[in-house]
Amino acid sequence: MVAPSPTSMMLRTKKTKAVGIPTIDLSMERSQLSELVVKACEEYGFFKVVNHCVPKEVISRLEEEGTEFFSKTSFEKHQAGTSTPFGYGCKNIGPNGDMGDLEYLLLHTNPNSISERSKTIAKDHPIKFSCIINDYVEAVKELTCEILELAAEGLWVPDKSSLSNIIQDVHSDSLLRINHYPPVKKSNDNWDPSKLQNNTIGFGEHSDPQILTILRSNNVGGLQISTQHGLWLPVPPDPNEFYVMVGDALQVLTNGRFVSVRHRVLTNTTKPRMSMMYFAAPPLNWWISPLSKMVTAHNPSLYKPFTWAQYKQAAYALRLGDTRLDQFMRIQKQEASNIENASHST
Ligand SMILES: C=C1C[C@]23C[C@@]1(O)CC[C@H]2[C@@]12CC[C@H](O)[C@@](C)(C(=O)O1)[C@H]2[C@@H]3C(=O)O
Numbered sequence: 001m002v003a004p005s006p007t008s009m010m011l012r013t014k015k016t017k018a019v020g021i022p023t024i025d026l027s028m029e030r031s032q033l034s035e036l037v038v039k040a041c042e043e044y045g046f047f048k049v050v051n052h053c054v055p056k057e058v059i060s061r062l063e064e065e066g067t068e069f070f071s072k073t074s075f076e077k078h079q080a081g082t083s084t085p086f087g088y089g090c091k092n093i094g095p096n097g098d099m100g101d102l103e104y105l106l107l108h109t110n111p112n113s114i115s116e117r118s119k120t121i122a123k124d125h126p127i128k129f130s131c132i133i134n135d136y137v138e139a140v141k142e143l144t145c146e147i148l149e150l151a152a153e154g155l156w157v158p159d160k161s162s163l164s165n166i167i168q169d170v171h172s173d174s175l176l177r178i179n180h181y182p183p184v185k186k187s188n189d190n191w192d193p194s195k196l197q198n199n200t201i202g203f204g205e206h207s208d209p210q211i212l213t214i215l216r217s218n219n220v221g222g223l224q225i226s227t228q229h230g231l232w233l234p235v236p237p238d239p240n241e242f243y244v245m246v247g248d249a250l251q252v253l254t255n256g257r258f259v260s261v262r263h264r265v266l267t268n269t270t271k272p273r274m275s276m277m278y279f280a281a282p283p284l285n286w287w288i289s290p291l292s293k294m295v296t297a298h299n300p301s302l303y304k305p306f307t308w309a310q311y312k313q314a315a316y317a318l319r320l321g322d323t324r325l326d327q328f329m330r331i332q333k334q335e336a337s338n339i340e341n342a343s344h345s346t
């Protein structure tokens with residue numbers, strides 16, 4: 001039997017330290033798995049999962065619907081309703097002037113909301129469309145819960161459901177997003193695709209505000225993650241597997257032990273990239289503060305408690321790339337560095 005590989009693609013930093021995106025094989029033994037999940041969430045806030053239980057047809061049906069929708073005319077796509085915040089969006093990201101070279105569908109995962117949106121997104125087959133979305137959401141939600149339970153076990157949290165319960169609540173504010181990045185256009189007939197420069201921002205640098213993001217894409221790359229050493233790592237596309245991202249809310253729940261990963265998409269290919277993200281979130285009225293196991297006298301809470309609604313409001317008032325968690329730190333970054341400087345000068 002071949003031992004599961006702990007890492008895929010490896011790069012080397014100047015000091016020749018190897019860095020790579022962790023790959024976690026979900027068929028492995030549980031205690032080993034939970035350790036790997038915690039390690040990946042601490043080091044990168046990002047990892048790939050293989051041997052997951054999401055059925056292939058559930059994924060391919062959503063991919064087909066996405067392809068069909070984005071191949072419509074601009075007029076037809078705008079009839080799906082503009083993204084304020086849910087519906088169809090083109091180039092504009094969020095309400096504060098952020099732009100990217102993409103178009104997208106953004107949906108709330110509440111089945112009633114999906115059913116309403118389906119009437120304008122897939123006018124000729126709304127029931128089929130909403131079933132496909134609901135099936136995908138249910139399957140990736142299950143995967144998310146499995147990962148959150150492994151994380152809780154790896155952190156030795158007494159109730160292993162304490163994280164997964166948050167997103168299983170019927171009032172959960174989880175979202176589904178399908179992004180479509182157009183291919184880079186040929187400039188003339190002598191145009192050489194191998195000389196293409198990757199300068200187009202598809203989706204600018206940011207962290208996701210939610211608990212966990214489950215991302216899957218077609219076979220076209222462009223996604224990059226930022227490491228704690230300040231390197232941008234390209235993420236190889238893998239249509240059969242999922243990538244998992246720690247969001248801001250999970251960073252808070254673990255009192256900063258897990259890091260929410262900053263990421264971006266640069267488009268540089270002649271093929272369109274299509275990605276689908278499930279953003280697992282708490283209900284709006286849910287209080288977010290570190291799990292009691294993560295707070296000790298030596299490790300006091302880093303964050304002021306806030307509700308998910310308050311956090312969302314703060315996120316939507318800011319630009320995409322802003323580090324919105326700073327507002328919720330118990331000690332502001334500037335104060336902390338003043339204290340640090342004062343202790344060095346005495
Ligand atoms: C500029 C923005 C877009 C965003 C809301 C925000 O004000 C800041 C966070 C952005 C983000 C990133 C992750 C998800 O794609 C998203 C849906 C989310 O919850 O937060 C987007 C928001 C959006 O596109 O509306």
Ligand SMILES: O=C(O)CCC(=O)C(=O)O
Binds near residue numbers: 177179215264275277
């Ligand atoms: O499209 C992608 O691959 C990532 C998009 C993303 O980060 C987002 O929608 O929040």
Ligand SMILES: [Fe+2]
Binds near residue numbers: 208
């Ligand atoms: Fe994101």
